[in-house]
Amino acid sequence: MIFVQFASLWLMGFWSANMEKSNYVVNIPNWLSRILYLRIHRKVPMISVITQIWVVITSVPIFILYFLGFFNDAYDFANIYLNIFIFTIAFFGSALIIDGIVSEIRSKRKS
Incomplete structure (x- = not known):
């Protein structure tokens, strides 16, 4: 279950890198693009970079702590990661909605 959550967060970042309309687009170096998007x-949209870096920063240390035995059982680990998963989905979804609205408003003003 946890690996499915991790994979879905990672794939969410892949998908967001291919967005055609975005309010804030940044240029990133090739090496960072390879690390974040393979x-x-x-x-890429700024929200995509923020989301991918957030996934890496939160997921890797939690997996390391789990394998080193800092959690009492798998339930504690799953609970913490589920909270991170829900927060990330809520943040990313709300940021995408705001970005889409601002992008549409700007495109209508230019027309």
Whole structure:
């Protein structure tokens, strides 16, 4: 279950890197693009970069702590990771909605 959550967060970042309309787009170096997206994307939405870095920063230490035995049982580990998963989905979803609304408003003003 936990690996499914991790994979879905990671795939969410892959999907967001291919968004055509975004309010804030940043240029990232090739090496960072390879680490975060496993392929080269020159320009990616800022929300995508923030989400991918957040997934890496939160997931890797939690997995390391789990394998080192810092959690009493798998239930504690799953509970912590589920909370991170829910927070990440809520943040990413709300940021995408706001970004989409602002992007549409800007495109209508230009027209």
